[in-house]
Amino acid sequence: MKWPAMRYLRASNLGELWAALSEHGPAAQIMAGGQTLLATLAFRLSEPGVLVDITRIAELRGIRVTGQTLRIGALTRHAELGRDALVREHAPLLTEAVPLIAHPAIRNRGTIGGSLAYADPAAELPACIVALGATVVAASAEGERRIPAEAFFIDLLQTALQPGEIITAVEIPIAPRVSAIQEVARRSGDYAMAGLAAALRLEAGCVVAPRLVYFGVGNGPVLAARANAALEGRMLDAASISAAQAALAEDLDPPQDLHGPPEMKRHLARVLTSRVLGGFLPAKELAA
């Protein structure tokens, strides 16, 4: 289908963006990489009166370290995220996630801000930022506020953003941790049938502050409270990994979807738990 008729505006800075959003109100919709939005226009799933292009707003760009925080601008494209040296050093979970997102053409235009704002429950980056204990920086004409990532994703395709607010950046605490992401997808580049992004500290073999976050198995990223509690303070070994897998029965309530029934998703989540946590074990324990 053709797109609906609409006006197109390009904001060159945040001041122009706030003016456009104030003038057009709910009729305005912002566009970043356009990789999801343009498809929804073609399917008439969204029909904005005014499309506001934010891609030239310099304030939304850049990746930098300030103190103990890695700040990633909302307009950072997936491909930029994947090759950035600061991200690789301080948040390698994101570096590892990028090749799992769609295909190179989409990664060249899609942005982290767009991915978080769209909040697809099978998307990789929302799960990663929850696993990393990140903060989403939101702004509107009224000012800026910070939202913990785990409070940002509210329900299916719903976030804590208020009308008139945009994501300007994501802030990730720099901390010693191990992390990994794995998923099961039908084909390379497809959205995940189920996935797991995990971050934790290992102190003398014991698990500290684990954050297992599952995606593709709920209405948003699922921080698995009971599995995390089953791991906290325990030696990371086959017994604690089994305990985390068992606890998932209470953490996950996957909906039936095109990929299969809930029990299939629970099974995939248990398999991913063993793969991801097993990857943190020394090779000799894996062989045992």
Ligand SMILES: Cc1cc2nc3c(=O)[nH]c(=O)nc-3n(C[C@H](O)[C@H](O)[C@H](O)COP(=O)(O)OP(=O)(O)OC[C@H]3O[C@@H](n4cnc5c(N)ncnc54)[C@H](O)[C@@H]3O)c2cc1C
């Ligand atoms: C074929 C295909 C396969 C894909 N596969 C995957 C995949 O496997 N994994 C995955 O994670 N993603 C996948 N995607 C989605 C891709 O990652 C998109 O780039 C991303 O979801 C949206 O980013 P965008 O910058 O293109 O946002 P846009 O399409 O421009 O916008 C998406 C939505 O977010 C809003 N928005 C954009 N930026 C902001 C902001 N800064 N603040 C507030 N609201 C904002 C827009 O108004 C719109 O509602 C796929 C897309 C396609 C087309």
